[in-house]
Amino acid sequence: MGLSPRLTGRATARAHHSPAATAFLRRIEPFFAGSEVTGGPLLLATILALVMTNSPWARAFEGFWDSPVAIRFGAEQVSHTLAEWIDHALLPLFFVIIGADVKREMVSGPLAHWRTAAFPLAGAMGGMLVPVGLFLLVAGGTEGQPGWGSVITTDTAFGLALIAVFATRLPAGLRALMLAFAAVDDVGGLLVIAFAYSAAIDPRGVIVAAIALAGIVGLRRVGWVSSVPYVLLALIVWGGVLESGIHATIAGVMIGLTVPVAPRLEQRDFAEKVQRRVDEFQHAHGAAERADDDEEEQQLRERAEERLGYLHEMASATRVASSRLIEILTPWVNYVVLPLFALSNVRIHVSGALLSTVFSPLVLGVVLGLVVGKPLGFLGFTWAASALGLARRPDQVSWPMVVGVGALAGIGFTISLFIAGLAFGGGELREAASLGILIASILAAGIGYLILHRCAEPRRAVEAPAMP
Template structure:
């Protein structure tokens, strides 16, 4: 969740001349287009909270509970609008997560054992300790099965907070958080797949498996056209939905298949387009110098043919996983996640609800698990891994920074709300859980920010930064 270097420089320059720009500068990482961002999600959650607690609340909730039905002959499927958002749109968010997880394991921070041990150990601690805290509060109560709520973090918000210190923290801090988030997301997805799947319909699961095998086969054959992959992806979604497993798993499964290397290296691209570029130049000149229209038309056709070849070669240098994430990210950030918040945040704020939450084991377990359990578990397990010599701290990274990473990891907003909906199915406990998740995420975000602020190197002054460009981004 970082701004591009050029955009970072632009924002820093504006901050020298505008007080408003200095305020917007700090918010910019929450609205970055290049990666899934938490700003639109947070705004949508606040809008939903206001609407639910306004005179329009009843009609607003009834809108999301309106049934949307699709039928063909004897086949029919009908679900409330809110469920369509969760089942049909949220898999796109999890598709990005699955893709990012694969990239981290294949070529990122988890590609070698040495770089993977520290975040892996931290992720185990960041899973076990929060769940243990939650179970300690809820053991023997009807809400004990909601332990999955504290299992995963919200990567978008966590990375946005770290991005606020872009030049004041070592790049390795973001790498550690990315690696931790990737492993943590895997744990969260396993929780969804295993703990909150009531029953399996093996027939539909076999349909999904067959479509999945079809994608694998096409990848092995080097199939390029995307239409076949889209159709098979839809078949996987239908199969997983019909099987009883939550369809978000379909998104993750497809994301794990996407190639993280391009079909053509830049070196091979240069070699292959040299002659077509010469032919393109010659065809353009021939069309310009033609004495009659038929010769000019042939020249233009040849030029278009060479352009098509060069275009396809250029496309082959693009990594499929990166291309898909680039296409989906703006839609997920500014449409899918806001719709999720608008349809799922239904907290009826009242003195009675707040009093209930303050005394409910469910709320206490969630807040303690996320705010305390995540940083303590991550920090302790990471420290133990280095103490036993299994891992080393990255260059420039301090233990206070590691604690700050654990702090922002306690922001569980998106996936925690999602798991809460699965665990409590809109019944008793859903509102209390949602309120606790919101409170815990705010507290964790503030805690993580303060720890990282104290660990970061001092910001440069305006006078020092004049002409320094992006360094001012962290002033």
């Protein structure tokens, strides 16, 4: 988590000139920089969307996102609004990262042991069932009842960004715990979308997606290296899921789970295999520098280039595919996908009529489900699973930290807003549900931050080195 070594060095140098500014930037750094999904751009886009939807330009702003965009091929066409294309075509990229990251943590990270992996799974079950139960206890039997699905999911970007604020002051297993919990939570939300908020599921699309997914797995088993077939098959998986009527974000999770989390070539094997080629490259390069004949020099340089190509491919084989994929997608998700989602989906028109719904069963149900139900369900189910010997807390993660993660899980923003739109369309009930999600997310973020702040190790004062 945090900045790259190069940027860290630049920040250290700037600390000599403006210590106060540097301290401020270090506090907001986890929200905008680093190699993982962050919540800063999403937060700014959310604020901008709230401002625009309550400005004189609200109609034009919302009309832009509601503009139809059609893809035609002969007589066939697929038409959705711009906002829907963002939901269906861009948001799955976020879930590719989540799927790949979770697989990495469960195969080679803090959740590698099955009992440790069962811990967030148990928490996710409680984090879905208890919030829905509390929501229905308050809003069941009212016109807001269809919004029960909006309290199921967790906003992974905001949750991970708040954990990243503490950087090395919290154990690494805590981030893995939050990530795995949120991933299972989001998959649960996507299944709810598929089976509770979809009119019908076309089995043909499911079959096409399943065949393409099997193709990806098959290529992996035979050791296929080129990325082109994988990209094409991933697009087919996405298209099949979209055509089936299931929300396309679930395709992102499935694709992410197929990405390898181990390198094709271990570093110790790399050292053994390339040494001879390095020597051959050095010999050919040196001989080319000394050659008197142009033709001989050309042949020697081509031989050196061939050795370089071999070394390049072998070096590439030492990189983990999931890490490379996450590295490529993360900047696009942080600065394009999630901000566009917020701009196109956050539609809360603040008015006296809307504020009067704060104590309505729908808003109270959403707030109670997310702020109380998430930590209560997460803590209760993980404690029960641990007491029964079915699960084990990650190393160095305390029970107060578990409560903090459960509180952060109440930040139900991204998919919660989307489910609210599916449940209520574009009317007043959707705005009331969105208001409840916004209030709950602010409360959950504040509570989770305070708990983790108390759990984190004290911040060590780091003095900038003296300038030469």
